[in-house]
Amino acid sequence: MSFDAGYQSHKFKSVGTRPLRPDGVDKVTGRARYGADFNMPGQLVARVLRSPHAHARIVRIDTAKAEALKGVKAVVTAADLPDLTNGDGALFAILDNCMARTKAMYDGHAVAAVAAIDENVAKAALKLIEVEYELLPHVVDVDAAMQADAPVLNDTIFTTGVDPKPETPSNIANRSEFGHGDVDAGFAAADFIVERSYKTEQTHQGYIEPHACVANCNSDGSADLWVCTQGHFVYRQNCADLLGLEVSKLRVTSSEIGGGFGGKTHVWTEPVALALSRKAGRPVKLVMSREEVFRASGPTSATSIDVKIGARKDGKITGAMATLRYTSGPYPDMWAELGAMTSFACYDLENVKTVGFEVVVNRPKVAAYRAPSAPMAAFAVESAMDELAHKIGVNAVDLRVMNAASEGTKSSYGPVYGPIGIGPTLEAAQSHPHMSAPLGKNQGRGMACGFWFNFGGQTCSDLNVNADGTVGLAVGTVDVGGSRASLSLIAAEELGIDYQDIKAVIADTATLGYNDMTDGSRGTFSSSMATISAARNAIDVMRARAALMWDIPVDDIYWEEGHAKAAGSKYGNLSPLSVKEIAAESGNTGGPIAGHSEMIADGAGVSFGTHICDVEVDPETGSTRIVRYTVIQDAGKAVHPSYVEGQYQGGAAQGIGWALNEEYVYGDDGRLQNPGFLDYRIPVCSDLPMIDTQILEIPNPNHPYGVRGVGETPIVPPLAAIANAVSNAVGVRMSHIPMSPPRILAALNDAAKG
Amino acid sequence: MVEVTLWAGLVPLADDQKTVTVEAETIRELLRKLGERYPALSGPIKDQVAVVIDGVVYRNDWSQRIPEGAEVFLMRRLAGG
Numbered sequence: 001m002s003f004d005a006g007y008q009s010h011k012f013k014s015v016g017t018r019p020l021r022p023d024g025v026d027k028v029t030g031r032a033r034y035g036a037d038f039n040m041p042g043q044l045v046a047r048v049l050r051s052p053h054a055h056a057r058i059v060r061i062d063t064a065k066a067e068a069l070k071g072v073k074a075v076v077t078a079a080d081l082p083d084l085t086n087g088d089g090a091l092f093a094i095l096d097n098c099m100a101r102t103k104a105m106y107d108g109h110a111v112a113a114v115a116a117i118d119e120n121v122a123k124a125a126l127k128l129i130e131v132e133y134e135l136l137p138h139v140v141d142v143d144a145a146m147q148a149d150a151p152v153l154n155d156t157i158f159t160t161g162v163d164p165k166p167e168t169p170s171n172i173a174n175r176s177e178f179g180h181g182d183v184d185a186g187f188a189a190a191d192f193i194v195e196r197s198y199k200t201e202q203t204h205q206g207y208i209e210p211h212a213c214v215a216n217c218n219s220d221g222s223a224d225l226w227v228c229t230q231g232h233f234v235y236r237q238n239c240a241d242l243l244g245l246e247v248s249k250l251r252v253t254s255s256e257i258g259g260g261f262g263g264k265t266h267v268w269t270e271p272v273a274l275a276l277s278r279k280a281g282r283p284v285k286l287v288m289s290r291e292e293v294f295r296a297s298g299p300t301s302a303t304s305i306d307v308k309i310g311a312r313k314d315g316k317i318t319g320a321m322a323t324l325r326y327t328s329g330p331y332p333d334m335w336a337e338l339g340a341m342t343s344f345a346c347y348d349l350e351n352v353k354t355v356g357f358e359v360v361v362n363r364p365k366v367a368a369y370r371a372p373s374a375p376m377a378a379f380a381v382e383s384a385m386d387e388l389a390h391k392i393g394v395n396a397v398d399l400r401v402m403n404a405a406s407e408g409t410k411s412s413y414g415p416v417y418g419p420i421g422i423g424p425t426l427e428a429a430q431s432h433p434h435m436s437a438p439l440g441k442n443q444g445r446g447m448a449c450g451f452w453f454n455f456g457g458q459t460c461s462d463l464n465v466n467a468d469g470t471v472g473l474a475v476g477t478v479d480v481g482g483s484r485a486s487l488s489l490i491a492a493e494e495l496g497i498d499y500q501d502i503k504a505v506i507a508d509t510a511t512l513g514y515n516d517m518t519d520g521s522r523g524t525f526s527s528s529m530a531t532i533s534a535a536r537n538a539i540d541v542m543r544a545r546a547a548l549m550w551d552i553p554v555d556d557i558y559w560e561e562g563h564a565k566a567a568g569s570k571y572g573n574l575s576p577l578s579v580k581e582i583a584a585e586s587g588n589t590g591g592p593i594a595g596h597s598e599m600i601a602d603g604a605g606v607s608f609g610t611h612i613c614d615v616e617v618d619p620e621t622g623s624t625r626i627v628r629y630t631v632i633q634d635a636g637k638a639v640h641p642s643y644v645e646g647q648y649q650g651g652a653a654q655g656i657g658w659a660l661n662e663e664y665v666y667g668d669d670g671r672l673q674n675p676g677f678l679d680y681r682i683p684v685c686s687d688l689p690m691i692d693t694q695i696l697e698i699p700n701p702n703h704p705y706g707v708r709g710v711g712e713t714p715i716v717p718p719l720a721a722i723a724n725a726v727s728n729a730v731g732v733r734m735s736h737i738p739m740s741p742p743r744i745l746a747a748l749n750d751a752a753k754g
Numbered sequence: 755m756v757e758v759t760l761w762a763g764l765v766p767l768a769d770d771q772k773t774v775t776v777e778a779e780t781i782r783e784l785l786r787k788l789g790e791r792y793p794a795l796s797g798p799i800k801d802q803v804a805v806v807i808d809g810v811v812y813r814n815d816w817s818q819r820i821p822e823g824a825e826v827f828l829m830r831r832l833a834g835g
Contacts, residue, residue, distance in 0.1 A: 161763060177762055205835075262835025334830060370835035411809070414759060415827045418809040453832050455804075455813050520834025602815035702810065712835055 003533045003599060007699045007706045014492040015705060018642045019499050021485040023256065032256045035212030035228030040283035043214065044073050044115040046276050047122040048269065048286070049129050050296060051104030051111055054138035054362040054670025055151070058102060058131065061112060065128040071121035074280035075129070077112045081275055084244050093331035095242050097365045098271050104133065105153065105330035106362050107671040108295025110269075115276040115284045138362040138670040142304050142327045145171040145361045153330055153360045171360045173332030178340050178413045179321075179353035186319020186351030190310025194388045198380040200719070200737040202302040202327065202664040205369050206657065206682045209258025210293045215273035216283040222249040223277070227270055230260040230478050231517020236509045238267040243274055253508040254478045261654070262368030265519050268297050294675035298367025299664060301326040301335045305380040307343075315394050315402045319351040320344050320412075324377060329365040332358050338373035342716075343381050344412035345451035346422050346608065348405045352412045362670050368519065371452040371712035375655065375719050379737060382448035382720030387733060396724070397435065400449055401426045421634035421698050422449060422608035428694055429610045434630045442619060443627060444729025447612045450716025454709035456601035457516035459526040462507070463491060463534040465542070465593040469580030471495065473531060474507040476515030477523045481650075481711060482643035489639055490528045490705070494535035496562025497579050513598050521709025524639060526601035532704050538595025542582045545589040549582070550574055603702030604709055609633035611652065611717040615725040619748065622741035624660050624726055630692040636700040636708030648714045649691040655718020657683040663738050756784060758826040767794035781805045782816035784826070804829045 026032040063075040078101040085091040095101075100109045112129050116122035137151035144150055150171055158166050161175035187193060213227035223245060229235045232254040240247045257264065273286040288297065304325045311317045322343045326336035336356030343354050389396040404426055405411065407419045429435060429447060439445060462474040473491050477483065488502040516522070539559045546564035547554035552574075556567050563576035586593050614628040631648040638644040661681040665673040674680045699706025719737055726744065727734045732751045736743055759773050768774060769792065776791075778784035785803065789796040804813045806827040812818050813831055820826060 163766075174763075260835075262833075265833075265835070334833065337830065338832065368833045368835040372833055372835050414761075414829070415806040415809045416825050420809075453811055453834075455811060455832060455834060457814055520832065522834070600814040602812045602818065603810050605810060 007701045014489045015639050021482050035255045036287045038214045038226040043283040045119045045122050046115045046284045046286035048110045049112040049126045051109040054107050055136040056104045056133035059134050060132040062130040066125040069125050071117040072125045074115040074276045076275045113272045115280050140361050140666045142325050142359050145359050174358040176337040176356040181351030183319045183321045183351045183353045187310040189318040191313045192391045193310040194384045195308040198305045198735045200303045200376045202299050203658045203662040204299040205261035205263040207259030210288040211268050212287040213270050213273050214285045215277045217278040225252045228255045228257050230264040233514050234517045242271045251510040261370045291675040300369035301366050303376040307380045307384040309384050315399050317403045320349050322354045325357045327361045329363050335373045339377040341413035342374040343377035346449045347403045348409040370715040374716045378450050378716050379719035386724040397430050425610040425632045428632045434612045443616045444725045445614050446721045446724025448717040448720035450609050452607050452713045454604035454607050455520035456522050456526045456604045459530040459601045460513035460598040461530040461534050463538050463595040465583050469583040470501045473504040475527045476512045477527045478518045480518050483523045486524045486639040487531050490531045521711040525709045529601040530597040533597035534595040541593050545582050546577045548589045605700050607713040609713045611721040613721040613725045617729045622744035632694040634696040634698050635710050637706040638695050644710050645693045647710045648693040651714020652691045655715050659719045659722040661738050760828050768792040781818050804831045
């Protein structure tokens with residue numbers, strides 16, 4: 001069916017208001033059901049045995065004693081998850097990560113799993129599983145892994161993207177390159193050049209809810225999975241592919257989700273739970289502990305980045321280059337490539353070159369983390385931009401304004417930009433009172449820009465008009481940040497009824513067509529488009545029903561403010577029919593009233609933001625306090641402004657943790673030293689000021705209401721904004737994230753020594 | 755005619771051409787003809803490609819029309835969080 005996704009100017013009644021979210025009361029009273037809150041009769045408890053070694057060949061696994069333990073109902077190893085991936089490398093990586101096949105590739109890699117009648121029995125059974133390992137040399141550091149004498153993780157990896165093709169395997173899986181012009185000529189034309197190397201440590205998304213699921217395989221080949229996920233349709237496909245199930249026989253229901261941020265975009269333990277249930281013939285619950293989440297789910301990359309930027313005296317950049325090295329865990333992906341694409345995307349550059357190296361290491365499989373790979377690249381580039389501004393003697397914002405990309409700019413990753421929003425966010429920062437507020441002793445101010453590609457995708461929704469005129473809205477994108485409220489506002493806007501009369505739910509995989517997951521900042525962007533389409537289809541049905549009720553041609557009926565109205569003066573005596581009145585008669589005018597929509601919601605458009613940050617650094621302890629923080633970003637149209645602000649604030653809060661404290665710490669033995677929130681410190685409320693936000697609304701031309709995705713971009717600028725603020729506060733350039741107290745003290749001591 | 759720029763990883767699969775000229779009105783027609791001309795591209799086209807038209811990324815909407823004179827890039831499908 002045709003749907004015009006082009007932007008049309010609207011005078012909104014519901015969109016842009018701030019009603020309470022429908023899931024709010026359940027969440028604050030503890031009634032909301034998360035992954036671990038679902039239970040089934042006869043349910044077993046699963047536990048996973050994990051490798052204590054960073055790199056080891058699995059010589060032998062003997063599960064006999066565990067299987068013989070009273071109360072144990074099933075034990076699985078890789079032998080119970082045969083390779084059905086048919087040459088699909090990405091899927092094989094997911095399979096091997098769920099259960100190690102020939103080698104344990106990192107500390108925490110699953111090697112076996114048990115389902116038992118209770119947790120105590122399951123834990124006891126794990127101790128009875130005998131695993132013989134042949135220890136192999138390991139490497140966890142990105143730069144060390146690239147050295148010629150580094151232990152090679154996978155002898156089938158030969159660097160792609162280089163010519164000639166290498167003849168020996170290495171840990172460098174891929175080299176990618178982007179850019180245009182001649183950077184050497186650009187640097188030759190520069191009056192000032194800044195060149196520096198940066199490092200960022202591996203961080204976890206830190207979602208509060210661990211991975212959790214209940215799996216139930218039935219004897220007829222059907223199966224159910226109740227799971228915490230960002231995309232239940234994707235989890236269904238992953239599990240069906242890995243277990244050889246028919247897609248239609250696996251029904252996946254998404255629970256409420258206590259955070260995902262990219263970490264719940266593919267399966268981690270779910271196929272194991274299904275395999276256990278299939279073997280035991282009973283439902284199986286599998287919940288990761290926090291330690292397991294840190295050791296064996298998907299954090300972001302650790303990086304090592306070199307940046308060189310040259311500019312004329314007037315501030316115009318003449319050349320820019322970055323070399324970016326990203327860890328991907330044991331399995332190659334595209335994390336460095338994303339860093340290389342995004343690093344200089346904010347700027348209009350004549351000569352630019354970025355090179356990305358994807359590096360495998362003995363760490364957990366990297367997963368997406370909110371604008372994956374962009375924050376680290378932005379940290380390096382925006383730090384260098386600040387240093388360049390100091391060197392030239394221009395204001396940091398002015399330097400960025402002078403070089404900002406705009407419509408018609410050839411982006412550093414290739415395409416020419418259409419209308420984009422970096423300029424307005426910078427101009428808003430220039431005039432924001434925060435930029436001119438006085439600073440106190442030991443305080444510093446920093447700012448930075450950020451870029452992310454948003455995207456849309458396959459989307460499906462159902463809108464049902466009930467007999468009492470209330471409306472049920474079923475969508476297939478998991479609600480990670482208030483989208484049920486936003487989508488209800490959209491439906492209310494289109495239909496012309498009250499927000500309170502809409503009830504939005506996330507439908508399971510058996511009751512709605514396929515939906516891509518909630519990633520790429522697409523949840524509200526895509527599902528709002530599908531909701532608008534479904535509502536308009538329902539309105540067409542209601543107009544037809546009104547035509548029957550009035551016995552006039554449907555073409556003489558139009559829809560306005562929640563009512564069917566007869567056009568022209570000849571029907572002057574007909575009072576408009578409300579949704580409730582039409583719905584009440586539906587049983588006699590053709591049956592239930594519904595609107596359905598299936599579509600590809602594409603054309604999301606790229607996204608930019610600018611952040612301003614003030615910090616205070618204690619010179620004796622190296623401890624940093626965030627004094628003030630402002631986020632400025634274009635939302636296109638903020639459907640529910642509170643939840644847009646929430647995304648801005650959440651991104652900044654996660655970025656603050658990443659910048660100041662969060663870090664995977666490995667011992668020499670390759671084991672993770674801090675797999676818990678006590679030693680891996682995410683920010684708590686007392687660490688954060690109220691984060692100010694400024695929503696810009698520059699309509700997206702590819703959405704009927706002008707909506708843009710907003711979820712990911714807010715985490716791109718914080719590392720750089722905070723690093724610039726800290727550097728300005730202490731007078732030393734900070735080039736290693738996180739800027740934890742020991743690292744700041746070390747930098748101060750080094751500077752004092754000269 | 756559409757001049758389409760390939761990302762570096764695709765170049766070796768297209769007889770080392772960085773840009774390719776194709777007669778196509780939609781993304782679907784563009785990708786079909788690219789696959790016919792360079793069979794080695796068929797694999798990536800199946801599940802790794804996004805198409806950028808005048809700066810806007812399309813990951814799925816292969817019915818999207820390509821305006822005359824538009825700038826067209828093939829880009830890897832992106833991961834998101």
